[in-house]
Amino acid sequence: MINPHILFDNTKQSRKIKNFLEQKINNFSLSKCNLLIVIGGDGFMLASLKKYNKYKKPFYGINAGSYGFLMNKFSSKNTVKNLSKAKAVTISPLEMNVKNKLNKIKKSIAINEVSILRQSRQTASLEISNGSQKIIKKLVSDGVLISTPAGSTAYNMSVYGPILNLDSNKLSIRPISAFRPRRWKGRIVSDKSKIIIKNLNINKRPISAVADNYEVRNAKSISIQTNKRIKFNLLYDSNKSLQKKIKIEQIRKETN
Numbered sequence: 622m623i624n625p626h627i628l629f630d631n632t633k634q635s636r637k638i639k640n641f642l643e644q645k646i647n648n649f650s651l652s653k654c655n656l657l658i659v660i661g662g663d664g665f666m667l668a669s670l671k672k673y674n675k676y677k678k679p680f681y682g683i684n685a686g687s688y689g690f691l692m693n694k695f696s697s698k699n700t701v702k703n704l705s706k707a708k709a710v711t712i713s714p715l716e717m718n719v720k721n722k723l724n725k726i727k728k729s730i731a732i733n734e735v736s737i738l739r740q741s742r743q744t745a746s747l748e749i750s751n752g753s754q755k756i757i758k759k760l761v762s763d764g765v766l767i768s769t770p771a772g773s774t775a776y777n778m779s780v781y782g783p784i785l786n787l788d789s790n791k792l793s794i795r796p797i798s799a800f801r802p803r804r805w806k807g808r809i810v811s812d813k814s815k816i817i818i819k820n821l822n823i824n825k826r827p828i829s830a831v832a833d834n835y836e837v838r839n840a841k842s843i844s845i846q847t848n849k850r851i852k853f854n855l856l857y858d859s860n861k862s863l864q865k866k867i868k869i870e871q872i873r874k875e876t877n
Contacts, residue, residue, distance in 0.1 A: 626654035657669070662689055682855070690775065708856065712732065717731055730851065732769065735830065740828050745820070746760075748760075765797060766793070767845050784867060817845075
């Protein structure tokens with residue numbers, strides 16, 4: 622028995638889909654539902670996952686945005702019946718701990734990626750380590766991106782990062798517009814890694830750290846690792862799982 626609670630973004634298309642669904646199914650309260658339907662785009666899904674995962678309910682996304690990689694396609698004919706047949710995919714986020722230049726610690730989680738970005742016209746100067754092992758002593762660039770498999774088709778792909786299978790147990794580390802060394806293409810590491818990024822010139826070259834859409838400015842050092850204690854359960858139409866979407870992106874050819 623499907624007892625959903627509907628969450629929807631404040632857009633015309635999201636409201637239209639929400640109104641359609643409410644004519645077909647009951648909209649239960651958060652306390653009485655056994656499924657959260659999220660109507661919007663990937664950004665709204667990411668925000669909903671972080672806000673409502675405490676209810677320990679699975680999430681079924683319906684795309685009312687542009688690409689909607691984390692979402693299912695809306696169909697007036699099939700969406701309601703697809704709910705009962707949807708297949709679950711479980712993912713864990715990255716946990717970001719940032720020490721700013723005042724030595725205050727700020728934390729957040731990232732389902733897609735953590736972005737380290739230059740905060741001024743000056744390029745960033747970064748040291749990147751995996752635990753006690755240095756990955757690169759000095760990277761001069763616009764920043765660096767640490768991506769989960771679920772997020773590897775998002776910003777990571779835009780900086781020519783590898784697309785990772787959900788079961789790869791890997792993370793992608795990718796430079797953003799590397800200046801020195803120019804030919805450094807990043808690295809793929811285990812999802813058990815603890816990645817530590819230090820700003821080598823805090824005063825002249827400030828950086829910000831962004832976990833999905835949560836930003837911490839004037840970062841001094843950042844540690845990033847997968848938090849396996851947190852699990853998000855996403856539901857996908859049985860023939861279009863997140864894993865299948867990743868496979869499609871791996872073989873997709875760009876067209877002009």
